[in-house]
Ligand code: PHE
């Protein structure tokens with residue numbers, strides 16, 4: 415049953431939307447700190463190895479999975495996995511793989527976004543605070559905590575991204591999502607370039623040896639000793655970052671790829687998207703926050719946490735710039751706003767598509783329901799200014815489940831679907847030929863890498879005492895995760911058993 419689906423209107427719109435999906439808060443907010451904390455330039459060795467053996471091959475897998483699913487009218491992972499797994503196993507067994515995939519993608523797109531949108535809300539608030547100079551002359555650390563403790567203000571500024579997300583999802587793929595990305599992404603790159611140039615051309619007003627150039631040197635100077643001493647931890651951090659930054663293991667690349675027209679290139683588009691993300695992360699993300707903070711605040715502040723850097727340290731920098739700091743502060747937080755929003759819309763749309771295609775609920779009504787889901791799931795985040803609940807969700811949903819889903823990407827879309835079928839799908843209408851080397855990497859090294867990453871992360875969590883925590887807010891976060899996983903499993907099961915009822919009934923296990 416090949417039916418007419420929504421599709422991207424233009425190639426540039428597809429690329430910008432996919433880049434918007436991948437380029438997120440993590441590029442500008444977490445990357446520079448990770449770099450500084452993990453051996454500086456030496457971090458780029460495990461980072462690039464992970465990009466080559468894990469990130470880019472999985473991008474191809476997810477794009478191909480998505481476009482294939484789109485041909486059958488599916489924009490969600492469960493049915494996509496079902497179709498692919500059916501290539502080598504019977505319906506009921508395929509259903510099991512599909513339910514696992516659909517369940518995890520559902521959990522990530524609901525729970526990760528439930529706190530991610532709050533951070534986008536903070537960036538909206540801080541764009542306003544910067545323009546009005548609200549944090550000028552006050553203690554910026556207290557100012558931040560006062561902000562997140564102010565439930566009313568938090569919810570009002572949360573509404574800014576939420577209303578825009580709703581409008582985009584309501585209008586649909588080309589008239590909503592694509593149209594917003596075509597405006598926001600070019601602006602994002604312009605703001606980032608302006609900030610990067612400003613950032614690397616300033617001397618320190620405080621101490622001559624704190625120039626932004628020294629700051630650049632500080633984060634990029636390779637520390638090979640640190641790398642070899644903490645080889646495992648740093649390699650795990652790099653691989654985890656690759657997953658997160660490319661939006662892998664979330665189901666949202668597949669969802670966007672499902673709207674690619676039949677026969678359009680995906681091989682080059684996937685590579686272009688990854689490159690745009692890496693440019694934003696490594697080149698732009700690596701030259702804004704840290705060098706500028708270093709020049710104004712020195713190495714000690716730079717070494718402090720990432721949250722502190724974006725929302726507490728940088729406002730001090732803008733303040734010290736005087737009036738012009740209001741301009742730079744505003745574009746810094748707008749940059750973060752665009753980066754975050756264009757990722758959040760991919761998650762929002764995943765759920766809208768799920769309601770529309772899996773459960774046959776009209777897109778417009780679906781967009782309202784998704785709004786209510788995020789309102790409900792976002793409340794516990796807004797009501798906990800200690801961010802304990804937030805952090806626990808991030809530990810499991812934002813770092814762990816993604817990797818588990820990445821493993822199932824390979825099991826289903828490479829092994830069960832068969833490497834040769836995947837290669838054929840990937841090259842339909844392709845503008846480049848992907849070296850066969852990557853086919854073998856996907857069959858062997860990529861899954862091995864993911865398994866090591868999973869085991870390593872588990873051991874690391876154990877050593878950090880994450881398993882042993884029992885704070886009520888942490889328990890609450892875990893209960894939320896379990897409930898959502900169960901709901902995701904049920905939803906996927908219903909969607910598949912309804913659509914493929916006949917072949918499931920004929921199945922003999
Ligand atoms: N790729 C995004 C980033 O680097 C991660 C993300 C995607 C988060 C989609 C939420 C939604 O920040």
Ligand code: NA
Nearest residue numbers: 436437438659
């Ligand atoms: Na990213």
